[in-house]
Amino acid sequence: MRIEGRHYRTIWLDGEAVAVIDQTRLPFRFVVRRLTSRDEAVEAIRTMVVRGAPLIGVTAAYGLALALREDPSDAGLAEAVRVLNATRPTAVNLAWALARMRETLAPLPPAARHRAAWQAAAALADEDVAACEAIGEHGAALIAGAHARTGRPVNVLTHCNAGWLATVDWGTALAPIYKAHDAGVPVHVWVDETRPRCQGAALSAFELHAHGVPHTVIADNAGGHLMQHDRVDLCLVGSDRTTATGDVANKIGTYLKALAAHDNGVPFYVALPGSTVDWSLADGVREIPIEERSATEVTHVTGLGDDGTVRTVAVASPGSPAANPAFDVTPARLVTGLVTERGIAPATREGLLGLFPERRLGSAA
Numbered sequence: 001m002r003i004e005g006r007h008y009r010t011i012w013l014d015g016e017a018v019a020v021i022d023q024t025r026l027p028f029r030f031v032v033r034r035l036t037s038r039d040e041a042v043e044a045i046r047t048m049v050v051r052g053a054p055l056i057g058v059t060a061a062y063g064l065a066l067a068l069r070e071d072p073s074d075a076g077l078a079e080a081v082r083v084l085n086a087t088r089p090t091a092v093n094l095a096w097a098l099a100r101m102r103e104t105l106a107p108l109p110p111a112a113r114h115r116a117a118w119q120a121a122a123a124l125a126d127e128d129v130a131a132c133e134a135i136g137e138h139g140a141a142l143i144a145g146a147h148a149r150t151g152r153p154v155n156v157l158t159h160c161n162a163g164w165l166a167t168v169d170w171g172t173a174l175a176p177i178y179k180a181h182d183a184g185v186p187v188h189v190w191v192d193e194t195r196p197r198c199q200g201a202a203l204s205a206f207e208l209h210a211h212g213v214p215h216t217v218i219a220d221n222a223g224g225h226l227m228q229h230d231r232v233d234l235c236l237v238g239s240d241r242t243t244a245t246g247d248v249a250n251k252i253g254t255y256l257k258a259l260a261a262h263d264n265g266v267p268f269y270v271a272l273p274g275s276t277v278d279w280s281l282a283d284g285v286r287e288i289p290i291e292e293r294s295a296t297e298v299t300h301v302t303g304l305g306d307d308g309t310v311r312t313v314a315v316a317s318p319g320s321p322a323a324n325p326a327f328d329v330t331p332a333r334l335v336t337g338l339v340t341e342r343g344i345a346p347a348t349r350e351g352l353l354g355l356f357p358e359r360r361l362g363s364a365a
């Protein structure tokens, strides 16, 4: 993605280090951080310097490469996988990426693992870019179709940040918007602010602005009202974990948008790469682990003061307890379709298996 005339991915190699964009500093500061050890990678994921399901997975893969530079033994590999896996619980891309890395590296002699780990991590990063670009192509057809039906600019509502900052490049939910915009389809995005961490107001708005896509930041509670007044043509969000039956975990508040969309007959699409599907799960509400984050993210907000300094201030009554579940699950019955790198499927087991037939039990594919 281009920022001030330069093309960036969200993660790249810088000599012996892994470079990432510090997302805790956006949109006010564009700061690149260098990760030089396993523990720095762990900390970057845990503190959300990097975030977004696909990017978490790729950062963990590079974190494993950093770990194997220090200790390529069987014990070192197992321990690095364990600590990286424990950083965040909901996004399944983390466990998926680490399992893929371990499958590649464990059979190798320890002396060969470090070099192979860099190559495997780079391959995962490239795979993510290709998947997201393909999601963009498939999803752009939905936006173009909506424009062809109405002849008006297409109003898309999105929640959280599922753009290029959440992946290695392109994004999931925002990739179709970028592709449609680049193809000349008029599109406008309603950007949910996405409290408590404001990934919409801070990150999606930053990305859309940088790409020149018309957009408007709205309070999280505005979506239902806009849908009642025909001001949303479709909702498009990302996913942190999707069950084999099409239930979708995404940033807290996504479920409420899906309910409002259902009530108003607004199509509700979820964009995700195959790496976000947890084929072992059938009931998202009961089975997907939901991350509980610090209450201070709810009681406080961070922003730019008039004097140009970034400040964190309290917004809740001091002394009141706060709760902070970071994700919720939207049941498949509220999802119009899943936009993947292989095409768009109904949010059902058969729909997903139609796109990923190699996942059928006993399949020779």
Ligand SMILES: CSC[C@@H](O)[C@@H](O)C(=O)COP(=O)(O)O
Binding pocket: 051, 052, 053, 054, 091, 159, 160, 161, 162, 163, 166, 167, 171, 172, 173, 199, 237, 238, 239, 240, 250, 251, 326
């Ligand atoms: C491609 S991104 C899909 C999701 O990862 C995104 O919508 C989201 O919920 C991110 O949550 P975050 O807590 O910022 O990591």
